[in-house]
Amino acid sequence: MTDKDFDFTRRAFLDGVLKATAGAGVAAAAPWAVSAASAAPLSGDRVRLGVIGTGDRGRTLIRNILKTRNCAVAAVCDNFAPHLAKAQAIVGANVPAFADHRAMLDARGLDAVVIATPLDFHAPLAFDAFGAGLHVWCEKAMARTIADCSAMVKRSQDSAKVLQIGHQRMFHPTYLNALKRVKAGEIGPVTQIRASWHRNTSWRRPIPPGSTDRKINWRLYREASAGLMTELATHQLQVGNWFLDAVPTRVIGSGSICFWKDGREVYDHVALVYEYSDGRKFVYTSHLNNARYGCEEQIQGSKGTIEPELGRIYQEVPPKVLALQRMQEDVKRGHKRTVPIGGATWFPELPVTTPGDSLGWGEYDETMLQFEGFGEAVRAGKPLPGMLAQAYAASVASLLGEQAMDRGEAVTWPTDLIAV
Amino acid sequence: MSGVERFAAMGTRVELHLFGATGSDALAVARRAIEAVDDALTIHRPSATTALNASLMAGRSHAVDDPLLLAALIEIEAAHALTLGLFDPAADAARPGAGWNAIRVDRDAARIEAARPLALDFGGFGKGFALDQACDALRAAGVASAFLVAGESSIAVMGEHPLGGGWPVAIPDPLAPDQSLVELELRDAALSISSTLGAGAEAPGRAPMIRPNDGSCVTAARTAIAIDRRGSRAEMLSTALLVADAGQAMRLIAEAPAHRFLFNFSRTAAAVVQPREVVA
Numbered sequence: 001m002t003d004k005d006f007d008f009t010r011r012a013f014l015d016g017v018l019k020a021t022a023g024a025g026v027a028a029a030a031p032w033a034v035s036a037a038s039a040a041p042l043s044g045d046r047v048r049l050g051v052i053g054t055g056d057r058g059r060t061l062i063r064n065i066l067k068t069r070n071c072a073v074a075a076v077c078d079n080f081a082p083h084l085a086k087a088q089a090i091v092g093a094n095v096p097a098f099a100d101h102r103a104m105l106d107a108r109g110l111d112a113v114v115i116a117t118p119l120d121f122h123a124p125l126a127f128d129a130f131g132a133g134l135h136v137w138c139e140k141a142m143a144r145t146i147a148d149c150s151a152m153v154k155r156s157q158d159s160a161k162v163l164q165i166g167h168q169r170m171f172h173p174t175y176l177n178a179l180k181r182v183k184a185g186e187i188g189p190v191t192q193i194r195a196s197w198h199r200n201t202s203w204r205r206p207i208p209p210g211s212t213d214r215k216i217n218w219r220l221y222r223e224a225s226a227g228l229m230t231e232l233a234t235h236q237l238q239v240g241n242w243f244l245d246a247v248p249t250r251v252i253g254s255g256s257i258c259f260w261k262d263g264r265e266v267y268d269h270v271a272l273v274y275e276y277s278d279g280r281k282f283v284y285t286s287h288l289n290n291a292r293y294g295c296e297e298q299i300q301g302s303k304g305t306i307e308p309e310l311g312r313i314y315q316e317v318p319p320k321v322l323a324l325q326r327m328q329e330d331v332k333r334g335h336k337r338t339v340p341i342g343g344a345t346w347f348p349e350l351p352v353t354t355p356g357d358s359l360g361w362g363e364y365d366e367t368m369l370q371f372e373g374f375g376e377a378v379r380a381g382k383p384l385p386g387m388l389a390q391a392y393a394a395s396v397a398s399l400l401g402e403q404a405m406d407r408g409e410a411v412t413w414p415t416d417l418i419a420v
Numbered sequence: 421m422s423g424v425e426r427f428a429a430m431g432t433r434v435e436l437h438l439f440g441a442t443g444s445d446a447l448a449v450a451r452r453a454i455e456a457v458d459d460a461l462t463i464h465r466p467s468a469t470t471a472l473n474a475s476l477m478a479g480r481s482h483a484v485d486d487p488l489l490l491a492a493l494i495e496i497e498a499a500h501a502l503t504l505g506l507f508d509p510a511a512d513a514a515r516p517g518a519g520w521n522a523i524r525v526d527r528d529a530a531r532i533e534a535a536r537p538l539a540l541d542f543g544g545f546g547k548g549f550a551l552d553q554a555c556d557a558l559r560a561a562g563v564a565s566a567f568l569v570a571g572e573s574s575i576a577v578m579g580e581h582p583l584g585g586g587w588p589v590a591i592p593d594p595l596a597p598d599q600s601l602v603e604l605e606l607r608d609a610a611l612s613i614s615s616t617l618g619a620g621a622e623a624p625g626r627a628p629m630i631r632p633n634d635g636s637c638v639t640a641a642r643t644a645i646a647i648d649r650r651g652s653r654a655e656m657l658s659t660a661l662l663v664a665d666a667g668q669a670m671r672l673i674a675e676a677p678a679h680r681f682l683f684n685f686s687r688t689a690a691a692v693v694q695p696r697e698v699v700a
Contacts, residue, residue, distance in 0.1 A: 188465075303428070317426060320435065321433070321569060324435050324437060324569065331583060339590065340600065341589060341592075342575065343615055344618040345544065346571045
């Protein structure tokens with residue numbers, strides 16, 4: 001892609017975000033996107049970011065940061081030398097590289113840190129960054145425990161520093177357009193969201209020389225991760241809370257190590273029901289041995305369904321009455337025949353397999369906009385409105401789901417969360 | 421020229437087939453008319469009817485400010501006696517004694533009140549009423565020939581068949597769908613079928629038909645057919661026929677034998693009925 005092409009697609013992307021958020025009620029439901037996309041033309045020094053954790057995800061973030069107009073990677077840090085070397089190959093030898101995050105913080109020259117480490121390091125690294133007077137951008141989920149999620153919010157507030165969590169769907173034009181169409185009443189009141197993230201993979205990565213299974217495959221071990229819940233479900237729980245405009249009242253669930261009996265500690269099969277006010281539900285399944293239904297959120301209202309991952313909207317259009325179709329064909333060819341019709345009222349029961357309509361807007365890497373928004377938030381010293389509340393609720397929901405499955409009982413939404 | 425609109429409303433599928441010269445927005449206007457009735461009369465989501473029911477269940481009188489709901493209540497009030505009181509949207513198996521007789525509609529003041537706690541469920545009436553609204557809208561739009569269906573149990577035809585003459589319709593026998601219970605030629609008429617048989621009647625979660633006098637459910641294998649100029653009245657009459665005892669059914673049919681039919685599959689095979697033309 002040439003710079004000119006990139007400018008065009010970037011502008012089209014921002015136009016898409018602004019067009020979606022212009023709908024009635026959307027700006028209030030996605031204020032962060034309005035703020036990030038409508039920021040004034042960027043000027044002045046770039047916000048200097050130190051990236052902690054330069055594995056696959058960290059390097060993806062670095063590439064997105066380099067696309068932004070207001071952020072720069074000013075340092076990289078990883079305690080695994082091969083990952084650090086790969087990051088330095090992307091950012092250049094003049095960008096300082098550190099094996100210890102404390103050394104990076106002590107070296108100064110940063111405005112903020114980007115945390116892309118295993119989950120259990122998120123909270124302590126964020127605490128150290130706040131302690132060093134820096135703002136924090138952190139990958140989802142926020143932390144390994146609800147207490148640590150709350151502590152991150154509290155430290156951010158106490159230090160008056162921005163804490164932003166990576167939830168790229170919150171900036172995706174397709175999701176924003178889906179929200180616009182929900183707010184416009186196109187699918188009626190949303191009463192259920194059925195979401196899934198189904199993969200057919202062990203999720204186990206080969207262990208390179210110099211590392212260990214628990215370091216590389218940290219997602220499989222409870223000390224570092226809640227597995228499917230914190231690594232995948234948290235994205236979709238954010239979508240659920242967002243589109244239902246609420247947090248759950250309680251959650252029930254069942255988890256098991258059903259297929260990959262390879263010594264892992266986290267569930268490879270989860271099924272949960274999150275209950276919301278007025279009887280609304282978020283029904284969730286995720287597993288690692290069948291990819292047929294992949295990743296999707298089916299946002300279901302009385303008049304239609306939206307599937308944002310597919311970018312489709314479906315109206316509740318039932319199948320045609322064949323007798324009436326035949327009547328139309330008869331009339332066209334000048335033939336009059338009796339119409340066999342009439343009986344007990346027809347009720348829809350079978351799945352409807354209609355192609356639906358496109359939600360509009362193509363692919364673009366919305367992670368870039370997350371960082372431009374973060375950069376502006378750092379410059380202003382004020383977080384993008386509404387973002388942290390969404391991320392906090394999504395992380396809490398994912399960890400609450402883990403508790404419900406572990407205990408085998410319904411778990412109610414905590415009452416001692418920090419007000420954001 | 422013809423146009424077709426197919427959509428979900430009133431808990432079922434609706435099809436509108438227009439023929440001849442039609443305005444470009446006639447289908448949209450008719451659809452909006454049906455959806456407006458759905459929005460007003462539904463009890464499955466917040467509506468003017470659920471607000472009314474909340475008041476009646478709490479023993480309060482209620483000011484009806486939704487014109488469609490008020491029109492529906494007035495139609496029911498006017499036709500209740502014609503059905504021998506057998507169409508009763510207030511009948512409820514869970515609340516013996518609840519019924520339309522406990523209701524007082526003040527059409528001039530647009531107020532309704534009930535002598536005891538009760539709630540209204542318009543059931544099939546809503547589909548016929550909605551088709552009436554759609555026909556009125558289509559006539560206003562200049563449409564002269566149309567065939568409208570809501571859930572296959574509620575049919576309305578406007579004018580003549582596009583090839584001339586009435587609209588030929590055959591009601592399938594629910595136990596032998598290749599055969600017909602009755603064949604009819606309809607002009608400017610509405611047709612309602614109420615049945616305890618057939619695929620629709622066997623759909624999970626379907627509410628049973630209630631006899632208003634004792635709150636019992638109709639379990640006999642029956643199909644009732646009623647034709648009227650207005651869909652709302654056809655719905656009320658087919659419901660009344662379905663829940664009627666033998667004497668009541670004979671009275672209802674005797675008043676309009678070419679427009680009302682009852683097939684009782686519990687005792688005998690359905691009678692063979694000769695083709696006939698009906699202008700309601």
